[in-house]
Amino acid sequence: MPRPTVAICRTCPRATAGTSARGENPDGMAVQLRSALIADRQLASEIDIMMVHCLGACLRPCAAALSAAGKWRLRFEGLSPPVLVDFIAATKVYNATPDGFLGDQGLPPSLRERLGALAPPPTAPRRAFMNTAQAGKERAP
Numbered sequence: 001m002p003r004p005t006v007a008i009c010r011t012c013p014r015a016t017a018g019t020s021a022r023g024e025n026p027d028g029m030a031v032q033l034r035s036a037l038i039a040d041r042q043l044a045s046e047i048d049i050m051m052v053h054c055l056g057a058c059l060r061p062c063a064a065a066l067s068a069a070g071k072w073r074l075r076f077e078g079l080s081p082p083v084l085v086d087f088i089a090a091t092k093v094y095n096a097t098p099d100g101f102l103g104d105q106g107l108p109p110s111l112r113e114r115l116g117a118l119a120p121p122p123t124a125p126r127r128a129f130m131n132t133a134q135a136g137k138e139r140a141p
Helices: 026-039 081-096 126-139
Strands: 005-009 048-052 064-067 073-076 115-119
Touching: 005 026, 026 048, 026 081, 064 081, 073 081
Parallel strands: 005 048
Antiparallel strands: 005 064, 064 073, 073 115
């Protein structure tokens, strides 16, 4: 079975003009995220890390997606240095789950508002997807 993949957008900064309003530098965030994942040797031995052209979250850099065969695909956006530890923790939980669905228990609070997209695995029952989509609408402002 293929290993889970963390895809990190390397082109997010194209939609920003320099540093963000919070003073963070999105240009270097993709590299920081990749370096943090690699630094966790145990995790790095269990996943593939890819720098990709675009994940479709251009207005909220930095974006990264977790995916694996038979698992939900999760795209996070607006990642910044203060949430790196939480993203790594969520990646470990994702890796350990059979279906990749983290829910509120497996998703640190700092990442809940940064979950920009999720897609069910091709074999997921439609009902599971509908329940998740409805839950997302209930949380939206």
